[in-house]
Amino acid sequence: MPYIGELAALTGAFFWGICSLLFESATKRIGTITTNLFRLFMATLLLSISCFFATGEFFPLHASSANYLWLSISGIVGLVIGDSAIFKSLYILGSRRTMLLMSIAPPITAALAWLFLGETLAWLAIIGIIITIAGIFWVIKEENVPEPTNGSKFKGVIYGLIAALGQAVGLVLAKYGLVDNITPVAATLLRMAPATFVLALVMLATNNRHKITPALKNGRAVLLTFGGAIFGPFLGVWLSIVAIKHTETGIASTLLATVPVLILPMIIIVHKTKLSLRAIIGAVIAVCGIALLFLH
Numbered sequence: 001m002p003y004i005g006e007l008a009a010l011t012g013a014f015f016w017g018i019c020s021l022l023f024e025s026a027t028k029r030i031g032t033i034t035t036n037l038f039r040l041f042m043a044t045l046l047l048s049i050s051c052f053f054a055t056g057e058f059f060p061l062h063a064s065s066a067n068y069l070w071l072s073i074s075g076i077v078g079l080v081i082g083d084s085a086i087f088k089s090l091y092i093l094g095s096r097r098t099m100l101l102m103s104i105a106p107p108i109t110a111a112l113a114w115l116f117l118g119e120t121l122a123w124l125a126i127i128g129i130i131i132t133i134a135g136i137f138w139v140i141k142e143e144n145v146p147e148p149t150n151g152s153k154f155k156g157v158i159y160g161l162i163a164a165l166g167q168a169v170g171l172v173l174a175k176y177g178l179v180d181n182i183t184p185v186a187a188t189l190l191r192m193a194p195a196t197f198v199l200a201l202v203m204l205a206t207n208n209r210h211k212i213t214p215a216l217k218n219g220r221a222v223l224l225t226f227g228g229a230i231f232g233p234f235l236g237v238w239l240s241i242v243a244i245k246h247t248e249t250g251i252a253s254t255l256l257a258t259v260p261v262l263i264l265p266m267i268i269i270v271h272k273t274k275l276s277l278r279a280i281i282g283a284v285i286a287v288c289g290i291a292l293l294f295l296h
């Protein structure tokens with residue numbers, strides 16, 4: 001199927017837009033670290049069931065050592081370090097400014113893929129990446145949007161930069177692990193399970209385990225987290241693996257970063273927000289960049 005990688009990345013970005021709204025509500029009820037652990041645990045269960053129906057095994061026991069090594073490290077870097085940092089940045093800076101920092105992830109990914117994977121991009125693809133990022137930047141840089149800061153702005157920026165770097169490094173490491181014809185669902189499970197285990201250890205080590213029982217009693221938060229887990233770490237991460245398997249890592253990362261643009265219709269529906277002319281122009285610019293990525 002032509003453009004399967006690009007389509008998977010765009011669909012994944014759309015799903016991440018949905019899950020971001022669900023997680024936004026969940027974190028306000030049970031906190032960031034608990035939401036993060038719950039979503040990874042739920043997604044691991046869903047992936048394990050999917051793996052059974054796809055391969056007859058609940059866990060890819062016959063994967064190669066390269067699959068285990070690189071995908072596990074990728075999950076820890078991207079889903080534990082990167083996603084924990086983005087949750088912290090979201091809490092301190094808010095979604096708009098955090099997404100602004102995250103917009104540097106695609107060029108970092110493309111540079112790392114060039115250095116370590118030997119991937120090269122055609123000029124049309126490079127121009128498409130630049131235009132797409134410019135459109136995203138234009139949308140989230142709008143100055144007249146009120147957004148309070150909770151805590152140190154400097155720390156929020158540092159967390160945002162760590163999140164962008166974690167996402168970039170996580171995708172490049174995942175590409176290393178996509179060998180020996182491993183299926184995307186098995187590869188995603190090999191990223192998710194170690195990440196869940198490590199985050200659980202972190203939660204225990206930082207004396208946050210007392211938050212689990214009250215969180216489980218919050219039915220609304222659990223339901224929101226489960227919905228977010230389906231669209232984010234289950235379908236979204238799965239589609240990101242499909243994307244980097246079938247197209248260049250830099251292009252996949254750019255399309256996955258279009259969440260701020262794809263989320264605009266959802267914000268209109270959920271929050272009854274009217275779009276500014278700037279947001280509309282930014283969305284059009286990003287779509288033009290996306291079109292070039294499909295033409296490369």
